Amino acid sequence: MRALALLAALALWQALTSLDVDVWLRFSQFPTVTDVAHAFADRVSGPDYWTDLTDSLTRIVAGFLLAAVLGVAVGVLIARSRLAEDLLGPVLEVIRPIPAIALVPVAILLFPSNEQGIVFITFTAAFFPVLVSTRHAVRALTPVWEEAVRTMGGGRWRVLASVVLPGALPGIFGGLSVGIGVSWICVISAEMISGQYGVGYRTWQDYTIVNYPGVFVGMATIGVLGWLTSTAVELVGRRLTHWLPRTSDAPAPRPRLPRPTPASSVPGAAPQGGAADRPGTGPQPEEARDEHLV
Numbered sequence: 154m155r156a157l158a159l160l161a162a163l164a165l166w167q168a169l170t171s172l173d174v175d176v177w178l179r180f181s182q183f184p185t186v187t188d189v190a191h192a193f194a195d196r197v198s199g200p201d202y203w204t205d206l207t208d209s210l211t212r213i214v215a216g217f218l219l220a221a222v223l224g225v226a227v228g229v230l231i232a233r234s235r236l237a238e239d240l241l242g243p244v245l246e247v248i249r250p251i252p253a254i255a256l257v258p259v260a261i262l263l264f265p266s267n268e269q270g271i272v273f274i275t276f277t278a279a280f281f282p283v284l285v286s287t288r289h290a291v292r293a294l295t296p297v298w299e300e301a302v303r304t305m306g307g308g309r310w311r312v313l314a315s316v317v318l319p320g321a322l323p324g325i326f327g328g329l330s331v332g333i334g335v336s337w338i339c340v341i342s343a344e345m346i347s348g349q350y351g352v353g354y355r356t357w358q359d360y361t362i363v364n365y366p367g368v369f370v371g372m373a374t375i376g377v378l379g380w381l382t383s384t385a386v387e388l389v390g391r392r393l394t395h396w397l398p399r400t401s402d403a404p405a406p407r408p409r410l411p412r413p414t415p416a417s418s419v420p421g422a423a424p425q426g427g428a429a430d431r432p433g434t435g436p437q438p439e440e441a442r443d444e445h446l447v
Contacts, residue, residue: 160353166183166185166186167186170183178223188366189366189370190358192364193373196370203357205350205351205352205354205355206378209340209344209352209378210378212268212271212351213275213333213337213382216274216276216279216336216340220275223276223280223283224279224280224281224284224328224332225287226285227255227284228287228290229313229318229321231284232292233317246290253274253339254274254342256273257342257343257346260273264289265388272344274340275336277339278332278336279332279336281334282328282329282331282332283325284328284331286324286328286331287324287325290320290325291320291324293324294320322390323390326386326389326393326394330383330386334379337375345357352371352375356371356375388412406445408425
């Protein structure tokens with residue numbers, strides 16, 4: 154069904170662009186699916202495409218891993234220490250609303266090379282989603298778990314390893330999933346502004362020379378790479394949180410209550426008079442008797 158949904162979207166795109174449909178939205182300006190496919194085949198056959206792919210993936214992996222480590226560490230520290238919250242919290246909350254792409258001039262002035270600046274932008278984009286999700290996940294833990302570990306003689310590091318990190322893993326991976334998507338948005342924008350190679354740089358170059366099929370090749374590449382990396386983060390999260398209960402897509406069958414045994418069929422039981430025994434009332438329906446018993 155997912156493949157059919159994707160094929161249906163491509164077929165609709167092909168129909169709207171090949172027929173030059175202009176109903177407020179100007180699909181006549183769009184390249185067709187076949188034009189993009191031809192441009193993609195030409196791009197894949199050359200070495201520049203794979204160089205751009207490698208550079209963008211290297212920047213994403215470097216910045217995202219750094220953000221994951223520091224985001225989890227700082228989030229746990231702020232959630233567990235009042236002193237760390239007082240010292241780091243105000244500074245981080247002032248920087249957090251600033252879009253990562255707005256820090257491109259800071260990265261250009263701060264770092265000696267564009268490559269380091271792009272990694273810094275990618276790190277900043279992923280750092281704050283991971284930080285916020287980790288902080289909320291740690292604060293939402295049940296205090297009874299920590300008290301149980303301390304009752305059995307566990308210290309601070311034992312609580313961290315046995316309660317805090319495992320209990321906060323679902324929330325942490327939620328922030329990681331958001332962070333990897335935001336990282337792709339910002340790394341592409343940074344490559345458009347100050348990069349020399351990369352998918353974002355190549356997409357912007359195609360736009361400047363009015364090569365619209367090449368622009369759509371870059372957009373499709375960014376979408377596929379973002380989907381693959383997000384799926385990889387989700388799979389790792391499922392692997393590390395395999396102990397969590399999983400809900401199935403199909404609803405569980407409703408348990409059926411045992412039907413009550415009539416008193417007349419029980420040996421030695423005296424017959425009881427009820428509405429069914431009164432003249433003029435008639436027998437009770439099965440649903441009514443069950444509802445009365447419940």
